[in-house]
Amino acid sequence: MSGVLIVGAGFAGLAAAQTLRRAGMSPVILLEAGSHVGGRARTLRLDRGLALEMGATWIHGLELGGGEGPNPVLRAAQRAQLLGARPRLSVWEDSHFLVQGASGLLTQEQAACIMHSIAAFEEGLDAAGGAEEGATLGDVLQAAWDKLSSGQKVAQHADLARRVWAWRESLQRAIDGTDCSGDLSATAAARYAAAVQNTNAPIPGGFQAVAEAMAEGLDVRLHRRVTGLDWGAEGGACATCEDGSRHAAAAAIVTVSLGVLKAQHETLFQPGLPARTRKAMAQLRMGTVDKLFLEFYDAEDSALDREDGAAPAAAPDLGNGADVVTYALLWDPASTASADSALPDWARGVFSIGFGGAEVKQGAQEPGASPRPVGVVWLAGEAARAVEAASDEEVLGTLRAVFRAFPGAVLPAGASWRRVRLHRSAWGSDPLFRGSYSYPGPSAAADAGAVLGEALTPPGVARPTLVLAGEACAVEYFGTTHGAMRSGEAAAAKLLSSL
Template sequence: MEDRSRGRSRNRVVVVGAGLAGLGAVQRLRGAGSVRLLEAAARAGGRVCTRPFASGLAEMGAHWIHGPSPGNPVFCLATRYGLLGPEAAREENQRAEAGGHPPLPSVTYGSSGRVLSPQAVSEARDLFATLLASARDFQGAEDPPVSSVGQYVRAEITRRVPALGGGKEDARRLQLAILATCLKLECCISGTHSMDLVALEPFGEYISLPGLDCTFPGGYSSLPERMLSTLPEGTVLLNKAVKTIQWQGSFHEEGDNARDFPVRVECEDGDTFLADHVIVTVPLGFLKEHHQDFFQPPLPERKAEAIRCLGFGTNNKIFLEFEQPFWEPQQQLIEVVWEDESPLKEPSTDLEANWFRKLIGFVVLQPPEQHGHVLCGFIAGKESEYMETLSDAEVLSTMTHVLRTLTGNPLLPTPRSVLRSQWHSSPYTRGSYSYVAVGSSGDDIDVLAQPLPEDPEDPRPLQLLFAGEATHRTFYSTTHGALLSGWREAERLNRLLETPSGSTVHK
């Protein structure tokens, strides 16, 4: 076996993608002679993206730290950098078992233009939470009753229909309409078009950390910006889209035939980078679209299959700025219920006519002194992707119509301005985040995370390593999953680079 100790100090690592996984990996790498981080976009941060809007900031991507407590590396890093407010540091906030998405003080409007009974809303919400919790109990089940979370929840609702709303027809219909909204909210959380696409058996593998979700006072982007500032100048190259990664090769620098590299990274602009190891942190949505051409030779079939089978959907936001709020000061969430809907009825497939019905409601950005009077709407799935194709004016006009319908106020003023995310159209992302789809399992996440070449005896190990939220089995879809995955791959490389023989520690 080739002894790699000679020239190990010159070991070259290229990291592709400057999201939290890529930045985290570069921060943690030791023992490499040269590290380059290539980012296709004009900014670092990936799916963390803060933009100015109204008088404050809008989070186009990641919004909250989910479960800000000592077990959350994003929370710990943000705390160390002094990026969080005093609330987040309170111990009782860190200990709260919120189940991932704590309820906010809310008002729920129905499509008949009235505020719905808080009791009816909380009854339906509690039932839905119970059903979702029981859906998590099938983890490890040999033979789950159905394949998807959506099918399971609907079957359980069907079983309970006679008792819904105390047996009264109107109350029952309203309960079903609220449950339909609960399913749409779950689509946003899972980043999917429908809960019928989310696999039932692995659903319980996802872990929610304790702590009341918190935001970054200076914007989520303050975290990647701070991470970037700790790296040596010249490490990160922006606007450097990678075209292909050739691996298992034997590449030489011009004029230096003594040293050969197994990997060659070619960029869209023609620049090339030779490397011993490449950490790939691009989103699963991008891999789904490009993995056949992105890697030469193509990825092993097992990994290609994992990329195909795992789910990756879209969850977008629509920000609306108002001159004056039409909501009460204490309200932090405005929920939307279309009273003619039911989880037991097939949803409309006419996107043009009904896309806005997938909107689950609006979070009120806090505090208004910082942000102005701004609502942030959430919408997932195919409807969300259709929304991306519309103009700002069309989105604004539709949102005005929706809010006038819900509040029963035909004179409700048009919002002053609108801003929305368009993650599906983003060429290097192609969606928002991953989920475990029907036909896949947590094992696919582990296969996606497995370095190449697969042969542990290969004299040139760890040519390709994989990180990103979709490679973390229990924290997929989160920023903390992304960061941990970057650290994981950096440590995997560190173990190789710091071992005297250099070729015996492939794990």
């Protein structure tokens, strides 16, 4: 047998295929279980040029640390003419902080408390790099909170400080994909922050377009869900697909998500994965982060819904597509969702509601037409998994109730709850992914990702026939598309040196 099988046509699989093809390897076959390339980079394309980033949204870090050069996703986007030489970076817009049940403006003292609380949180993040071995990000942040709450800067507004801290931690969990900050290794969090360097660039045409450009000229076979991979034969590897088809090659690169690996590795691989690989896999975690999009169509006078927070006189005008409005929701930590029968438990996981951000792509409009207002809500961890089980009607009803709980939040001009469509991701319950992105757990060794991506040689065989790849195999760049690309390139190089 000759050539290489690649399971999965996300960024890791596509990068591996490109690397093999440039080296002259043939054949290189990508078996993709889904209906599109890109994996968790999924752009939902709607009518009138509207597109929504259901998954990956930003290139994280234009330059990689350690002199590694430009981000490989940036290079791929520029080669495809999806980005120019100087990409426009996302600027995190200042949020409008809203207190549950309050409609008035914040006082100067309250605003100062918010600033002090956020600054203390950021100091806690910065301290993660000096944490003791085995410490979690939660440990570091708890120490930062203890320092803040025992001082005088927020003494007069302790309740507000707790609300702000809870909001900022919810945001951090959406960034990291964790159920709680105590589930993430502090040193891993520090490595990631240093590598990304806080520069983020969206893709104007949608992130999936980068993957589609990378797939051009490659042998990608969609709707080929691999249910078994025999990698123990002397001749190489043989994959069996759900449709009964079989595909053989000299070796295989498997790029399925960590969530799928954890759930299916015992039945997927024959022989089973080595103990060293399984140990590394167990040290890594798979988080769930979802987005809810509110598409307000055929806009009408939002005065129809004035009782639900739409106040036309104060409503932000997003008609030019340039404004960004984000509401940061400061829930009362002493109350519970059960206190309001209209709110399920997951509602308190809604920490912000934004309009006009990078997650929404507005195409060219006809003369005289305005872009449709679109809101986006991020949810992480337990709240994300809970909302995946809720119906569209339940989700819309809950979000409407959240607006009532925060009277200061108003819909964009012309938007109405009477004309809204819900679009949402469900990465945790999707059997092709079983989560959004990975992160090292508290007990993870620093090289757990690298161990997961080692070339594997079956017993009695003289050369490697299997390599795992994907963002979970990236040591510094876990949870990112460029981490997936680097992992795919490395996996291909490992096989090229032995085939």
